Amino acid sequence: MTLNELKAIQLAELFSALSDASRVRIISTLIEKEMNVSDLAEKTQMSESAVSHQLRGLRQMRLIRGRKSGRQVFYSLDDDHVKKLYNMGLDHIKHG
Amino acid sequence: MTLNELKAIQLAELFSALSDASRVRIISTLIEKEMNVSDLAEKTQMSESAVSHQLRGLRQMRLIRGRKSGRQVFYSLDDDHVKKLYNMGLDHIKHG
DNA sequence: GTAATATATGAATACTTGTTCATATATTCA
DNA sequence: TGAATATATGAACAAGTATTCATATATTAC
Numbered sequence: 001m002t003l004n005e006l007k008a009i010q011l012a013e014l015f016s017a018l019s020d021a022s023r024v025r026i027i028s029t030l031i032e033k034e035m036n037v038s039d040l041a042e043k044t045q046m047s048e049s050a051v052s053h054q055l056r057g058l059r060q061m062r063l064i065r066g067r068k069s070g071r072q073v074f075y076s077l078d079d080d081h082v083k084k085l086y087n088m089g090l091d092h093i094k095h096g
Numbered sequence: 097m098t099l100n101e102l103k104a105i106q107l108a109e110l111f112s113a114l115s116d117a118s119r120v121r122i123i124s125t126l127i128e129k130e131m132n133v134s135d136l137a138e139k140t141q142m143s144e145s146a147v148s149h150q151l152r153g154l155r156q157m158r159l160i161r162g163r164k165s166g167r168q169v170f171y172s173l174d175d176d177h178v179k180k181l182y183n184m185g186l187d188h189i190k191h192g
Numbered sequence: 193g194t195a196a197t198a199t200a201t202g203a204a205t206a207c208t209t210g211t212t213c214a215t216a217t218a219t220t221c222a
Numbered sequence: 223t224g225a226a227t228a229t230a231t232g233a234a235c236a237a238g239t240a241t242t243c244a245t246a247t248a249t250t251a252c
């Protein structure tokens with residue numbers, strides 16, 4: 001059966017969330033361990049503002065979630081799907 | 097270990113290939129069976145030119161390949177990774 | 193209360209991308 | 223050969239997106 005339009009859009013949105021190198025680096029970092037915004041910024045070589053903007057999109061797609069602790073927010077992957085998608089992608093670019 | 101920049105870009109490019117609803121519908125159609133350009137255009141409700149442009153990108157990312165037969169070109173998924181990525185994405189939007 | 197710090201957000205700009213339209217190439221058939 | 227068909231491609235425009243900069247909110251320490 002063919003995909004209906006709503007699902008096609010939702011799928012596209014999901015993959016869009018991983019379609020930018022900055023976001024891929026953020027996800028890659030969060031796979032190792034949870035991290036706050038400024039450390040993420042340093043690790044990914046982006047400004048804190050740019051990271052924050054991207055985190056917002058990733059949050060909206062439910063790929064990551066934030067845990068507030070004092071004035072810091074620690075981000076981590078929302079569930080295991082994300083890691084699986086990421087690893088399968090890595091697999092493709094290595095063996096594809 | 098953190099992802100190097102080249103791999104981050106390659107991963108982002110891979111996911112970009114699936115980050116548009118038109119392309120998702122094309123992939124979804126090709127999962128069922130190989131298909132030529134004009135049938136794809138009809139099935140996905142796009143112009144043949146638009147389909148052709150998108151097929152080019154998908155080809156370049158090695159997600160699909162074309163088999164020429166007379167003046168038609170039949171497209172199919174390049175390998176099993178694509179189907180897996182697609183299904184894992186579907187899984188995420190259903191249960192995420 | 194004020195100052196300092198961490199994160200978030202709005203607006204503007206620059207960049208990227210998808211589609212359309214016109215045209216080109218390739219193949220088949222007469 | 224020429225006409226018809228299938229696909230591909232270049233240019234142009236519209237729409238979407240990522241980053242920067244300035245500013246806002248929230249929390250902690252004093």
